[in-house]
Amino acid sequence: YPRVDEIPFSSERKLMTTIHSTPQGRQTAYVKGAPEIIIKKCTHIIEDSTVKKLTADKKNEILKINEELAAQAFRVLGMAYKDLPDKLRDFTEKTVERDLVLVGLEAMIDPPREEAVKAIAMCKQAGIRNVMITGDHKLTAIAIAKELGMMDETRNIALTGAELERLSDEEYDKIVADVVVYARVSPMHKLKIVEALQKKGEIVAMTGDGVNDAPALKRADIGVAMGITGTDVSKEAADMILADDNYATLVHAVEGGRSIYDNIRKYIRFLLSCNFDELFVIGAWTIA
Numbered sequence: 214y215p216r217v218d219e220i221p222f223s224s225e226r227k228l229m230t231t232i233h234s235t236p237q238g239r240q241t242a243y244v245k246g247a248p249e250i251i252i253k254k255c256t257h258i259i260e261d262s263t264v265k266k267l268t269a270d271k272k273n274e275i276l277k278i279n280e281e282l283a284a285q286a287f288r289v290l291g292m293a294y295k296d297l298p299d300k301l302r303d304f305t306e307k308t309v310e311r312d313l314v315l316v317g318l319e320a321m322i323d324p325p326r327e328e329a330v331k332a333i334a335m336c337k338q339a340g341i342r343n344v345m346i347t348g349d350h351k352l353t354a355i356a357i358a359k360e361l362g363m364m365d366e367t368r369n370i371a372l373t374g375a376e377l378e379r380l381s382d383e384e385y386d387k388i389v390a391d392v393v394v395y396a397r398v399s400p401m402h403k404l405k406i407v408e409a410l411q412k413k414g415e416i417v418a419m420t421g422d423g424v425n426d427a428p429a430l431k432r433a434d435i436g437v438a439m440g441i442t443g444t445d446v447s448k449e450a451a452d453m454i455l456a457d458d459n460y461a462t463l464v465h466a467v468e469g470g471r472s473i474y475d476n477i478r479k480y481i482r483f484l485l486s487c488n489f490d491e492l493f494v495i496g497a498w499t500i501a
Contacts, residue, residue: 214233214234214235214236214241215233215234216231216232216233217232217233217234217240217304218231218232218304219231219232220232220304220305220306220309220310222246223425224348224398224399224400224425225399226246226250226306227246227247227250227348227397228244228245228246228247228250228251228291228310229244229245229246230242230243230244230304230309230310231243232297232304232309238299239296239297239299240296240297240298240299240301241294241295241296241297242294242295242297242304242309242310242313243292243293243294244292244293244294244295244310244313245290245291245292245293245319246290246291247290247291247350247397248275248276248279248289248290248291248318248350249276249279249291250291251291251292251293251313251315252267252272252275252276252291252315254293254310254311254312254313255267255272255293255312255313255314255315256312256313256314257312257313257314257315258271258314258315259314259315259316259317264314267315275315275318278318279291279318279350280350280352282318282320283349283350283351283352283353283356284352284353284355284356285322285356286322286324286353286356286357286360287320287321287322287353288320288321288322288323288349288350288353289318289319289320289321289350289353290318290319290321291315291317291318292315292316292317292318292319293313293314293315293316294313294314294316295309295312295313295314297309324360325357325360325361326459326460326461328459328460328461329361329460329461330360330361330362331461332460332461332463332464333361333362333363334362335464335468336464337362339467339468339471341467342368342415343361343363343393344392344393344394344395344406344410345357345358345361345363345393345394345395346395346398346402346403346406347394347395347396347398348396348397348398349396349397350396350397351371351373351394351396351397353396354371354394354395354396355371355394355396358371358393358394363393363394364393364394367391368390368391368392368393369391369393370388370391370392370393370394371392371393371394371395371396372392372394372395372396373395373396373397373398374395374396374397374398374399374402375397377395377398377402377405377406378402385409386409386412386413389406389409389410389413390413399425400425400426400427400428400429401428403419403421403425403426403428403429404428404429404432406429407419407429407432407433408432411432411434416434416435417433417434417435418433418434418435418436418437418463419432419433419435419436419437420437420438420439420455420460420463421436421437421438421439421443421447421451422438422439422442422443422444422447422458423443423444423447424444424446424447426438426447426450427446427447427449427450428450430447430450430451431450435452435453436450436451436452436453437451437452437453437454437455437463438450438451438453438454438455439454439455439458440454440455440456440457440458441456441457441458442458443458
């Protein structure tokens with residue numbers, strides 16, 4: 214099944230499509246992406262190896278299953294396909310990504326690293342607030358944030374990109390300090406989040422690895438790109454590159470930086486106290 218063409222993924226579309234030729238000489242498009250987006254584009258579904266019409270009740274049932282899985286911290290993808298006309302050569306969203314046949318949902322889980330949980334706790338003790346910005350489903354993001362210990366009684370707001378767009382600047386300014394999770398966001402949403410926090414007087418460090426993270430990495434006070442999985446664009450936009458892609462390393466770096474800064478302050482204080490008499494005599498002699 215050699216690949217003939219591709220309609221690439223983007224954070225705005227939240228899906229991607231590849232077109233393949235079959236051994237029988239036909240063309241088939243395979244689509245994967247956010248379940249709620251995929252389901253909207255489907256008119257049929259495979260059940261018991263038979264293609265059937267996808268009813269509104271069935272769509273609601275599948276979306277409910279998607280939410281149940283997302284609430285358990287699963288990352289869920291919707292899968293669909295479409296048999297294309299043999300002579301079709303103009304592969305676009307309009308010609309390909311419509312009237313799809315839903316195959317099903319795929320649920321994956323990537324449990325948080327143990328060191329990440331400890332790092333989040335260290336940040337809290339150090340007065341550093343953590344905010345999660347992700348393209349995942351809102352319920353998935355909330356479940357992971359709870360596992361990481363990021364949410365508490367005072368800071369427990371989660372917003373999707375769509376909800377963020379509906380807020381006026383004044384409304385958003387009032388709650389930005391209490392938002393812990395942003396889900397299904399676009400590159401411009403990330404930029405808006407960074408700018409809103411800076412407007413509140415916060416020093417913002419932004420971590421990212423993709424091309425769509427570049428604007429926010431560039432705008433943040435400290436942009437941190439991933440050294441292993443990060444794209445060249447994100448690395449060029451960032452101020453720092455995390456060599457091991459481990460968030461705990463970043464926390465240790467902050468700890469080391471604060472120790473150095475504290476030692477410099479102590480040294481300056483020591484010099485001033487030891488040499489105060491000399492400075493006083495020299496100053497008095499100069500005035501006299």
